[in-house]
Amino acid sequence: MASPERDPVTGYKTTGHEWDGIKELTTPIPHWWVSVFLATVGIAIVYLYLMPSFAGVKGFLPGALEWSSSKQLAEDQAVAAAAQAGWRKRILETPLAEIEADPDLRRFAVTGGRALFNENCAPCHGVGAGGQQGQFPALIDDDWLWGGKIEDIHQTISHGIRNEDDDSRQSTMPSFADILAPEQIDQVADYVRALSDPSQEATRTAMPGAKVFTDNCASCHGDHGQGGREFGAPTLNDAIWLYGGSKQAIISQVTHPRMGVMPTFAARLDEATIRMLATYVHTLGGGER
Ligand code: HEC
Ligand code: HEC
Numbered sequence: 001m002a003s004p005e006r007d008p009v010t011g012y013k014t015t016g017h018e019w020d021g022i023k024e025l026t027t028p029i030p031h032w033w034v035s036v037f038l039a040t041v042g043i044a045i046v047y048l049y050l051m052p053s054f055a056g057v058k059g060f061l062p063g064a065l066e067w068s069s070s071k072q073l074a075e076d077q078a079v080a081a082a083a084q085a086g087w088r089k090r091i092l093e094t095p096l097a098e099i100e101a102d103p104d105l106r107r108f109a110v111t112g113g114r115a116l117f118n119e120n121c122a123p124c125h126g127v128g129a130g131g132q133q134g135q136f137p138a139l140i141d142d143d144w145l146w147g148g149k150i151e152d153i154h155q156t157i158s159h160g161i162r163n164e165d166d167d168s169r170q171s172t173m174p175s176f177a178d179i180l181a182p183e184q185i186d187q188v189a190d191y192v193r194a195l196s197d198p199s200q201e202a203t204r205t206a207m208p209g210a211k212v213f214t215d216n217c218a219s220c221h222g223d224h225g226q227g228g229r230e231f232g233a234p235t236l237n238d239a240i241w242l243y244g245g246s247k248q249a250i251i252s253q254v255t256h257p258r259m260g261v262m263p264t265f266a267a268r269l270d271e272a273t274i275r276m277l278a279t280y281v282h283t284l285g286g287g288e289r
Contacts, residue, residue: 084112088272096150099279106279113280116273120265129284134243136260140284143240145232145260148288152229154278158266161232165264171231173257176216180254188212189250195225196239 005014007025017024048054051063062068087108091099100106118127124136131138142148146156146169159167176185191209194200204210214223220233227235234242242260243253265274281287 091272091275096154096275096278099275100150100283106283109276109279110283113276113278116269116277117280120269121277124262129281133241137242139281140286141240142286142288143235143238144229144286144288145227145234145242147229148282148286150278150282150287153281153287154274156262157274157277157281158264160264161262162259163261163264165266168264169232171220171233171259173220173233173253173259175255175257177255180212180216184209184212185251185254188217188254189247192217192225192236192250193245193247195237196245 006012007014007023010025010027012025012027014023015026049063050065051067052060053063054061087105090105091109094102094105099109117125117129121129125131125139126136129139131140137143137145144152146152146161155167156169159165159169161169162171180188187207187209189209191204191207191213194204194207194209197204213221213225217225220228220231221236222228222233225236227233239245241249243249243258265277269277
């Protein structure tokens with residue numbers, strides 16, 4: 001192997017390696033590249049010193065700044081809560097029925113209420129409150145079981161329906177399996193279907209089921225099936241069904257009544273939150289004055 005010699009063109013020494021007459025030079029790494037490399041090493045050392053880094057025995061090393069994403073989240077949430085505090089205070093101080101009259105308050109309540117609804121209510125009532133046929137009522141139409149005024153909605157959300165809360169809405173549709181003969185149940189089911197059928201308007205009072213209905217059902221569902229909100233008894237003459245409008249579904253409800261249960265929210269959500277939810281639901285389309 002030849003000893004290192006200088007390359008006549010560049011002036012750099014050769015390494016002494018040579019293949020087929022081509023000699024390798026000891027050209028140094030450019031200064032700019034070395035500086036950038038050293039700078040990144042420096043930055044990395046500073047970063048590791050300041051920020052959480054290596055795994056220790058009891059957890060990672062916290063770093064000089066003691067930053068953590070959970071602390072950061074708590075701080076951000078505190079900032080957001082502070083920004084909302086003024087609005088929430090105004091919502092608490094404004095009478096329920098007047099929140100919607102103030103455009104700014106209404107916007108805050110509806111926007112916040114929508115997010116809260118998706119978090120707390122959508123699993124049952126669906127995103128957008130469209131309901132789930134046969135289980136959970138839609139809240140976007142003007143067909144209300146318990147009432148569509150904002151005070152009614154507020155009461156329903158606060159205390160729920162048929163739960164152990166003392167102020168929960170309560171009612172029971174009895175089973176008529178042992179009260180009515182199968183023939184009468186058949187007749188009343190036909191009559192209930194006829195209630196929402198305009199083509200049977202003239203003839204329906206003469207149906208045999210009409211008397212069964214008046215004697216057994218009208219006390220809750222109303223003389224004309226218009227519903228009874230003090231019992232949460234659905235309107236039966238509007239062709240909107242919670243549990244289905246087929247004859248079979250009606251017979252099933254009369255013999256084995258299903259009764260919806262909704263949890264109480266007063267224990268879980270604060271009053272301002274419940275008011276925002278009530279405002280949101282009230283503005284969905286079916287709200288009553
Ligand atoms: C576990 C399921 C469930 C959850 C969660 C739930 N609901 Fe309900 N909700 C129901 C059921 C079931 C009914 C119907 C009860 C009945 O048949 O009387 C109902 C009824 C209602 C009514 C009355 C509708 C009417 O026609 O009068 C309102 C208003 C309402 N819910 C709002 C809400 C809001 C707002 C939330 C979220 C804070 C919520 N619900 C969360 C199951 C639920
Ligand atoms: C004590 C009051 C009460 C009486 C009496 C009563 N119901 Fe009901 N009925 C209710 C309630 C409350 C509901 C709603 C249950 C719920 O919300 O889950 C209901 C629901 C129904 C439904 C389901 C409606 C739908 O939208 O799917 C039908 C159908 C019905 N009743 C028919 C009858 C018939 C027919 C009679 C008489 C034979 C009768 N009910 C008697 C309280 C009553």
